[in-house]
Amino acid sequence: MEQADVVIVxxxxxxxxxxIWTARSCAQNGTSARVVLVDGAKKIGAKILVAGGGRCNVTHEKVLPKDYAGGSRNTIKKVLKAWSARDTIEFFAELGVELKEEDTGKMFPVTDSSKTVLNALLNECNRLGxxxxxxxxxxxxxKTDDGFVVRSDEDEIVTARVVMATGGxxxxxxxxxxxxxxxxxxxxxRVTERVLPALVPIITSSESGWITELSGIAARVSIEVHSGSGKRLVSFTNDLLCTHFGLSGPAALDVSRWYFDAKLDDPKAKLVINWLGDGSFDDLDAKLLEIGKQSIGVYLRGMIPDRLGKMLCKRCGIDPASPGHGIMREQRRALVHMLVACEVVVAGNRGFTFAEVTAGGVPLDEIQVSTMQxxxxxxxxxxxxxxxxxxxxxxxNFQWAWANGHIAGKSIAKSIAQSV
Ligand SMILES: Cc1cc2nc3c(=O)[nH]c(=O)nc-3n(C[C@H](O)[C@H](O)[C@H](O)COP(=O)(O)OP(=O)(O)OC[C@H]3O[C@@H](n4cnc5c(N)ncnc54)[C@H](O)[C@@H]3O)c2cc1C
Structure with a gap:
């Protein structure tokens, strides 16, 4: 029977x-330890490799508790404080992976290749034994009196410490x-009652089938979840992509977990898009009243993609070639409503196969976040x-994983040192 000081699953x-941080901290303490990392996959690091479209968005220039959902923001804050985005940048630089910041604040390796990130982590594991x-x-x-027996179909490892890092x-x-x-x-x-796909593409229902006709169109929008009573619950401003099944792109992915979670409590919850990104009904209505001889189609082209403008006009019974002053009040108001508060009827989502992350899991109050124990x-x-x-x-999500791993590694090394 094999023995290890820690088995990381x-x-x-x-x-x-x-x-890495268990082995580094043990070396610093002068403790020798057998650190065993097991994985069920045939290839290691599949998710790192596919991340960020193969470029791996390693962290973000600014990471705040409000960028996360799930457990208490205060608890999340403690974890983020213990290992910041700056720490991630320095950690990877030390491993030879320089990160660059994009306009959105996202940070990628300068090589634009996830392989650089995965190889650096694997090489460091190798260097540390x-x-x-x-x-x-x-x-x-x-669980035994002295620790744990971790079993696969063929083998088992006896250890005093186990790390559950099995993902969602x-x-x-x-x-x-x-x-x-x-x-x-x-x-x-415990595991939360709700374990839902998050950062998941949204499938629109046939009532909103016109969205799928716009497949390929991208626009910077505000996308919101409204309660059945009309209260705005959450809002994201980002790029939205219309696809053959419905909605994708960062705006749709960000809002997805909030929408599907809200829907379970309030079946009348709605997904609402402002195709202009911002602007109120009254402001836009006043602007459309002023366009005079200019055609509505040309006016909209200055703000949103042409195909989208034409589709919204069509849905309101407006000919995009009509001059502004020729549009009936009712139609104009219907168009303004479609532009700034367009309700999209949702049929579902593409599930865990297409989700980037999982909402729900082990409640944070069952973890001591100063150690992740x-x-x-x-x-x-x-x-x-x-x-x-x-x-x-x-x-x-990677920043969360790096921060957790750093905190846990140091704490595990301390526990090993105390036991010798
Ligand atoms: C397509 C895609 C793109 C993404 N892009 C980004 C991005 O650019 N930036 C970002 O921050 N986040 C991104 N994410 C999210 C990010 O990848 C995850 O949040 C992060 O990888 C979670 O890390 P983890 O170590 O907790 O879990 P995982 O990466 O899921 O690792 C868990 C590991 O446990 C192993 N395992 C599970 N069960 C067992 C078992 N019984 N025995 C042995 N091994 C087991 C699995 O094989 C796996 O290797 C993306 C996710 C996806 C799906």
Whole structure:
């Protein structure tokens, strides 16, 4: 039977970072430790490789608690304070991966290649003597008096410390298929009742089928979730992409978890788009009254893509070639409403196969976030996407994983040092 000082389950961003910081901190303490990182996947780091369209959006220039949903903002703040975006930038620079900032604040490797990021993490694990074992799919974790027995179908490892870094349910073919939730439950933890796909493309219903006719159109919009009573619950301003199934692009992905979560509490919750990005009904109505001889189609072209303008006109029974002053009041007001408060009827979403992250997971109040250690089970650390935290688009989910891994690694090394 194999023995290890710590078994880290899951070699994604959180698990790799934990392994590196455990091994680095043990070396600093002068403690020798056997750090074993196991992963069920045939290829390590699939999610890092596909991230950011193959470029890996490693972090964001500015990371704030409000960029996340799920657990308490105050608790999230403590984690972000312990490991900032600046720390991530310096950490990767030390590994030879220089990051560059784009206009949106997103940070990517200067190589524009995710491989650079994954290789740097794997090389550092290798340099530090971390044992990465794969494919080694954990099937059960048994708690014993002295620690744990971690079992795959063929093998088992005895250890005093286990790290659950198995991710959530997003992109299950990468290896994170939700088995981790069963392990943490078997060790005494809860998982939130709702575990939903987040950062997920939205499928529109046939009532809003005209959106799919605009496939390929992109616009900078505001997209909001309104309660059934009309209260604005959340709003994002970003690029929206109309597709053959409905809506995608950063605006749709960001709003998705809020919409589908709200819908479960309030079936009348609505998804509402301001195609201009901002501007009120009254302001736009007043502007349209002033365009006079200019055609409505030409006027709209200055603000939104031509095909979108024509489609909105068509839906309001307006000929885009009509001069502004020739449009009936009712039609003009219908068009203004479509432009600034267009309700889109949603049929569903594309599910975990297309989601970038998972909303829900192990509640943060069951974790001591100064160490990422379980409050429920001795010798257990839980981190990354399996926790009830999900970030918006922009590098925030990796930042969460790096921060968690750094905190956990230092704490595990301390625990190892105390036991020798
Ligand atoms: C298409 C896509 C693009 C993304 N792009 C970005 C981006 O650019 N920037 C950003 O910040 N975030 C991005 N994300 C989100 C980000 O990738 C995740 O939030 C992050 O990878 C979570 O890290 P993790 O280590 O917690 O989990 P994961 O990366 O999911 O890693 C979990 C690991 O655990 C392993 N595992 C699971 N169960 C077992 C088991 N039973 N036994 C052994 N191993 C197991 C899995 O094989 C996997 O390797 C993207 C996600 C997707 C799907």
């Amino acid at each position: 899951g070699a994604g961003a959180a698990g790799l970072m934990t392994a 971390v044992e990465i074992v794969y494919p080694w799919r954990v099937k059960s974790i048994e 349910l997003a992109l299950p073919k990468s290896g994170s298929d939700g088995l981790g939730y069963g392990f943490v439950k078997s060790l005494g933890h 379980s409050r429920v089970c001795d010798g257990l650390w839980i981190l990354g996407e399996i926790l009830d935290v999900d970030g918006r688009i922009g590098g925030f």
